[in-house]
Amino acid sequence: MSTAYSYACKDCEGMESCPGKVVAATIDEVWKLMELHAVIAHGEDPGAWDDETRGYLKTLIRPA
Numbered sequence: 001m002s003t004a005y006s007y008a009c010k011d012c013e014g015m016e017s018c019p020g021k022v023v024a025a026t027i028d029e030v031w032k033l034m035e036l037h038a039v040i041a042h043g044e045d046p047g048a049w050d051d052e053t054r055g056y057l058k059t060l061i062r063p064a
């Protein structure tokens with residue numbers, strides 16, 4: 001039995017046109033990949049995400 005989690009960028013408000021998606025075995029890994037995606041694809045600074053933003057993004061991580 002395997003467990004996986006995924007994040008689809010298009011689920012994020014305002015990112016509907018982004019095809020980016022990450023899948024990993026743990027939520028921690030999904031977070032790292034999400035942050036990397038945000039930097040590379042959107043020029044964002046994950047270090048600047050506040051608790052509200054992180055809380056919202058966390059709701060977008062789903063069992064894959």
Ligand SMILES: [Zn+2]
Binds near residue numbers: 010019037041
């Ligand atoms: Zn994206």
